Amino acid sequence: MFTSQNEATSTFHILENGNIASAKGFTAGGLHCGIRKSKIDFGWFYSDVAAQVAGVYTTNLFQAAPLKVTQESIATKNELQAVVVNSGVANACTGEKGLQDAYDMRKLFAETVGVEEHLAAVASTGLIGELLPMEKIQYGINQVHEATHQGAGKFESAILTTDTKEKGIAVEVEIDGQPVTIGGAAKGSGMIHPNMATMLGFITTDANIESGELSNVLKALTNQSFNMITVDGDTSTNDMVLVMANGKAENQRLTPHHAEWSKFYQALQFVCEYLAKEIARDGEGASKLVEVNVQGAKTEASASAIAKSIISSNLVKTAIHGADANWGRIITAIGYSGESLDPDQVSILLGDIEVVKNGIPVTFDEEEAASYLKQEEVTIYAKLGEGNETATAWGCDLSYEYVRINASYRT
CATH class of the missing domain: 3.60.70.12 (L-amino peptidase D-ALA esterase/amidase)
Structure with a gap:
């Protein structure tokens, strides 16, 4: 750890x-x-x-x-x-x-x-x-x-x-x-x-x-x-x-x-x-460092795979860039990670703001969530309720500037 x-x-x-x-x-x-x-x-x-x-x-x-x-x-x-x-x-x-x-x-x-x-x-x-x-x-x-x-x-x-x-x-x-x-x-x-x-x-x-x-x-x-x-x-x-x-x-x-x-x-x-x-913080065109913290996995390998799946999702990264608390993209990335888990045990938090509890969306303040996602460092918590293993991954948001940099890299 x-x-x-x-x-x-x-x-x-x-x-x-x-x-x-x-x-x-x-x-x-x-x-x-x-x-x-x-x-x-x-x-x-x-x-x-x-x-x-x-x-x-x-x-x-x-x-x-x-x-x-x-x-x-x-x-x-x-x-x-x-x-x-x-x-x-x-x-x-x-x-x-x-x-x-x-x-x-x-x-x-x-x-x-x-x-x-x-x-x-x-x-x-x-x-x-x-x-x-x-x-x-x-x-x-x-x-x-x-x-x-x-x-x-x-x-x-x-x-x-x-x-x-x-x-x-x-x-x-x-x-x-x-x-x-x-x-x-x-x-x-x-x-x-x-x-x-x-x-x-x-x-x-x-x-x-x-x-x-x-x-x-x-x-x-x-x-x-x-x-x-x-x-x-x-x-x-x-x-x-x-x-x-x-x-x-x-x-x-x-x-x-x-x-x-x-x-x-x-x-x-x-x-x-x-x-x-x-x-990760200095990713091309990045405006913020994103951390994904997975808790409660069956194995460390499973926690790692899920953390990587979330941090690698372009849809998650663009939502973070736009300060959009689109938790559905996080759930989706967990679901296609290839890891076995019970969806009804999964909870998602954006910093301290809980947006999903035991697989069900909860009411949260959209403005508060957007304000949090505009910060230079953002942490996503995924609590799986399956075991005691954890993993952390890091990445960045995906921006318009990333496209500009890579569209002209050779020139």
């Missing part, structure tokens, strides 16, 4: 201006290399020592070249030390030439920052079907060490596409008497759907933890965070979440048997869910 910010701060604290380079030993930066017209489009971060690593990837069958190269790097020793990212061109559906370009990008970057090639990873985001402009990539790599290009804020900007803002955070938790820091950055705005999407997430920590344990916890937390967001129902070709742990906090090695494992888990959970919610 998600640890709220108020609960979280009893076990860890959020660092003011915290970012992907807040953990010991990590450096980040970004610059404009010319792929995009004027925006920063080339970024990197790296550790001064090799780090244990875990990753999760898009479920789209068309995996872009950078994902293949990154997975190959990780498979070598379950370690990474450096990551390089470009925006503007996805290097997806580009055949053998695109794959070779991804290898070359990795090699050139690894040589420049002084790490072994298999310890470097690459990521790309942007237009599908276009080859990387390798002369511009080379130009960017040549400037990695320039002082003017250093800073986590520049990395956060470099990975954006249609995003309207940077997404970064860091928290600190004490383990074995040592401060352990977890930082992260992400991008994502459109083509966001449960089970990964056009999204990149990068998390760094100075915790001492092996890749196997890191992989287990990342998979579990991804299913509660990055796999529980949607913007438009499309799943992309490029995207991944990577977690790197370089051990520089010098705590005792973390495992589920460690006395303070739960503190680390909660801190990492908070970072994952914060980044996921920021992606």
Whole structure:
């Protein structure tokens, strides 16, 4: 279950201006290399020592070249030390030439920052079907060490596409008497759907933890965070979440048997869910963050499926955008979720406003409901009355602006 910010701060604290380079030993930066017209489009971060690593990837069958190269790097020793990212061109559906370009990008970057090639990873985001402009990539790599290009804020900007803002955070938790820091950055705005999407997430920590344990916890937390967001129902070709742990906090090695494992888990959970919610909040054309909280399901899987069904419904999303308390669309989304339940036990609330009780509509103040739905954050509660399991999903409203952005994406 998600640890709220108020609960979280009893076990860890959020660092003011915290970012992907807040953990010991990590450096980040970004610059404009010319792929995009004027925006920063080339970024990197790296550790001064090799780090244990875990990753999760898009479920789209068309995996872009950078994902293949990154997975190959990780498979070598379950370690990474450096990551390089470009925006503007996805290097997806580009055949053998695109794959070779991804290898070359990795090699050139690894040589420049002084790490072994298999310890470097690459990521790309942007237009599908276009080859990387390798002369511009080379130009960017040549400037990695320039002082003017250093800073986590520049990395956060470099990975954006249609995003309207940077997404970064860091928290600190004490383990074995040592401060352990977890930082992260992400991008994502459109083509966001449960089970990964056009999204990149990068998390760094100075915790001492092996890749196997890191992989287990990342998979579990991804299913509660990055796999529980949607913007438009499309799943992309490029995207991944990577977690790197370089051990520089010098705590005792973390495992589920460690006395303070739960503190680390909660801190990492908070970072994952914060980044996921920021992606949902920044959905293309979005004006509000929508949270769906399903309670009383028979199983966690059932609760998750129903939450995803509601948050993915375009009819629900457009109703939220129009501040229309059309609870029938929510009921419909529950009904086609594929999950077995008793409709006569279902209750629906919009915030604190109950609109359906035990399958029957109840009288409510339409103006009050409309006023609530106009807020920047909206929560839909679905109480099923079937059991004790819960799940939460996040998304956004679907607006006229979303259509405008995507109707002219290539132009």
